[in-house]
Amino acid sequence: MKFKDLYERGLDRKVNPAVSASDLSEETVHTEIEEYVFTQEIIVNLFNILTNIRLNQGSHVGIWINGYYGSGKSHFLKYTSYCLSGKYSKKAFERLIDATQQMLLGDKDTSALEIAGVSLSDLRDLQNWYENKADVEMVMFNIGDVHDANVDRANTFTTIFWNQFNAKRGYNSFNLPMAQYLEKALDDDGKFEEFKKYVKGKGYDWERNISRFAASKLDLALQMAKEIDPALAIDVIRERIKNNDINISVEAFAAEMKEYIEKLYTKLHEAMEKPVTLGSAEEVGLYAKTICRLEKLHGHHDEPEAATFDRETAMQWAANMQNADGSTGPHWTMEQTTAVAESMGIQAPVVPRWAWGVTMNMMYSDYYPVAVEFGLNRPEFYAALAKAFLLDKDGPGAEEKLLRYYEHVVK
Numbered sequence: 001m002k003f004k005d006l007y008e009r010g011l012d013r014k015v016n017p018a019v020s021a022s023d024l025s026e027e028t029v030h031t032e033i034e035e036y037v038f039t040q041e042i043i044v045n046l047f048n049i050l051t052n053i054r055l056n057q058g059s060h061v062g063i064w065i066n067g068y069y070g071s072g073k074s075h076f077l078k079y080t081s082y083c084l085s086g087k088y089s090k091k092a093f094e095r096l097i098d099a100t101q102q103m104l105l106g107d108k109d110t111s112a113l114e115i116a117g118v119s120l121s122d123l124r125d126l127q128n129w130y131e132n133k134a135d136v137e138m139v140m141f142n143i144g145d146v147h148d149a150n151v152d153r154a155n156t157f158t159t160i161f162w163n164q165f166n167a168k169r170g171y172n173s174f175n176l177p178m179a180q181y182l183e184k185a186l187d188d189d190g191k192f193e194e195f196k197k198y199v200k201g202k203g204y205d206w207e208r209n210i211s212r213f214a215a216s217k218l219d220l221a222l223q224m225a226k227e228i229d230p231a232l233a234i235d236v237i238r239e240r241i242k243n244n245d246i247n248i249s250v251e252a253f254a255a256e257m258k259e260y261i262e263k264l265y266t267k268l269h270e271a272m273e274k275p276v277t278l279g280s281a282e283e284v285g286l287y288a289k290t291i292c293r294l295e296k297l298h299g300h301h302d303e304p305e306a307a308t309f310d311r312e313t314a315m316q317w318a319a320n321m322q323n324a325d326g327s328t329g330p331h332w333t334m335e336q337t338t339a340v341a342e343s344m345g346i347q348a349p350v351v352p353r354w355a356w357g358v359t360m361n362m363m364y365s366d367y368y369p370v371a372v373e374f375g376l377n378r379p380e381f382y383a384a385l386a387k388a389f390l391l392d393k394d395g396p397g398a399e400e401k402l403l404r405y406y407e408h409v410v411k
Contacts, residue, residue: 019074021142029082033092036079038099040112046096047118049080050126054134055312084136093127104349117338117353121399125310139164155248162253169260172210176248177241182225185237191229198228218242309403314358317410321361324368330361332379337361340383351390351398359386359402 004011015035016028049063067073082092101120103110130136141164159176167173170192171183186192196206202224206213213221218241222234239245318330325331332340337357341348346356363385364371371377390398 019078021074021078021140024140029088032075032078033082033088033095036075036095038096038103040103040110042076043096043100043103044112044116044118045076046080046083047116047123047126050083050130051122051311053084054126054129078140081138081140083130084134084138086131086135089127089130093123093130097123097127114348117348119349119352122311122352122354129310137168139168158248158250158253162248162256165253165257165260172207175210175214175241177244177246178210178214180246181237181240182221185232186225186229189229189231195225195228199224214241309399309406311352311354313406314354314402317406318358318361321365323365330357331364332357332361336379337383340379344383344387346387355390355399355402356386359390362386363389 014027015031016023019032052063065073065077079092082088083096085092097120100113100118100123103113104120141160162176163173163179166176166179166183169184169187171179171187173179183192186195199206199221204213209217218238222232222238226232226234320328321330322328323331334353334357337360338353340360341351341353341356360379360382363382367382367385368377371381390401392401395401396404
């Protein structure tokens with residue numbers, strides 16, 4: 001046997017010494033997913049981030065990744081993005097779930113995973129949601145690569161984010177006034193693509209030559225835009241671009257993003273009202289790439305989608321419980337039911353904490369009068385009922401039994 005044969009993977013394989021957010025080549029993505037080294041802390045943080053993004057739809061969610069130089073911040077960020085990405089989420093989640101399973105089945109202490117409530121079923125549920133229900137639009141970049149030293153320091157980050165957002169929309173990524181007052185105005189009127197073709201017919205490439213137009217050929221650009229879209233107030237646009245007249249603020253940027261998303265929904269709904277043709281299907285797909293995946297809008301399924309029961313459904317069920325004592329909602333918090341589960345030795349991989357919590361609250365909701373009648377109205381009694389219900393040796397498994405009860409009794 002040779003020394004190199006002792007290693008599962010070749011020592012001469014290509015591994016990037018540093019992870020770059022802007023490098024999204026297929027080879028790089030494959031390597032970064034396959035080579036990622038999981039720890040319990042990383043799994044818990046990934047689980048928390050992916051769960052919070054899912055549960056806080058429509059709310060303000062900001063995540064700050066902090067760590068010393070070389071600690072793996074960029075790789076962690078990119079792996080998170082792969083889980084969110086429709087293109088790579090399947091492979092990223094498979095690696096994450098496989099690593100978690102190996103830890104749970106190994107002989108090392110996995111208390112960090114159990115305390116955080118991480119289970120294989122929860123991870124598979126997240127995978128199903130991100131792959132089949134969620135649609136995420138990502139803009140990833142290295143700030144150092146796109147930073148403009150001439151920008152006012154107070155607005156540095158807002159300007160960078162706005163420029164990258166403009167690039168995502170197909171506008172230029174370095175001249176905000178040009179993007180907002182000319183490119184966006186043409187786009188709003190449905191004339192931007194026609195304008196770029198017109199410019200190309202005049203011997204210019206808009207995307208390659210935009211810096212020249214902004215610096216020395218602004219009048220020519222505005223004249224061509226006027227020819228395509230006569231409604232444009234080019235004198236006003238000219239003055240705003242020349243004077244760099246634009247409100248760069250977090251509030252203005254947020255309003256711009258909100259307007260963009262609302263327009264996508266409007267266009268999607270309009271497209272959905274059109275007769276079904278190949279052309280209308282392509283139009284729906286164009287708008288749906290941000291808010292719903294094309295295959296989920298047009299896919300034909302011979303079989304109905306299998307019912308699923310997850311943390312979100314369980315929380316909604318608990319919130320709507322009409323309890324026998326006259327109250328509404330869960331009698332105990334998740335923290336309280338988790339403490340009881342741990343005291344009884346109920347392992348999170350066997351019964352997810354959310355499944356345990358909703359079952360214990362269900363038992364209280366339904367059997368409170370019986371418990372009072374026989375002097376058993378205490379948490380331990382309801383926990384014993386929950387344990388017997390979920391861990392029934394003749395049953396299909398804790399989550400499957402809870403799903404069937406929810407589908408055929410509760411609903």
